[in-house]
Amino acid sequence: MPEQLPESMKGTTTIGIVFADGVILATEKRATMGLMIASKKAKKVYQVADRIGMTTAGGVGDAQQLARILNVECNLYQIRRSRPITVGATATLLSNYLNQNRYFPYYVQLLVGGVDEKGPSVYSVDAMGGATKEEEIVATGSGSPMAYGVLEDRYKPGMTEEMAIEIAVRGLKSAMKRDAGSGEGIHVVAITKDKFQTLGEDTIKKYLAKTSA
Helix, strand or coil: HHCCHHHCCCCCCCCEEEECCCEEEEEEECEEEECCCEEEECEEEEEEEEEEEEEECCCCHHHHHHHHHHEEEEEEEHHCCCCCHHHHHHHHHHHHHHHCCCCCCCCEEEEEEEEECCEEEEEEEECCCEEEEECCCCECCHHHHHHHHHHHHHHCCCHHHHHHHHHHHHHHHHHHHHHHHHCCCCCEEECCEEEEECHHHHHHHHHHHHHHH
């Protein structure tokens, strides 16, 4: 197994931030195969329920399969119980699925974030099924140490959506400068009780301009 590690190296930076009215999920767009950039437009944020999203770090195939499974399970939950699934229940569902497959694990590290009747929240879920509720900020992937440097320094409880987006973009920009597995572009999703919104390229450019000011 150890000799296979270089070929299975993965790189990513994903960020989750809880702000006053919701959650920001943000990632970059590079997908790598060892030292090769396999894709410059990789999707790493998925909508799995009406107001819940999931970010992915790790094996692309594993992440895509889990996103499909989770989307189906969240829809079934709503049909069977006649109410939307909560963020915590979504994270628990994902945790249980990963734990049941730990002998043939999915090589992923995931964030589940969104807004439900209890308010905004973000959970970190590892490949063995461990789920942890993050109260404020969280980052995963090879670029997370650089991202955390920005997030820890700039995060403030109760910040606005605009402020949360700005520090998410700053964190990703920092990671993309120093982590070879992170790069190409930025994908940001803002989730509140009223929306699940993917920011457009022009909006992202405006926030990047602020980081250079």
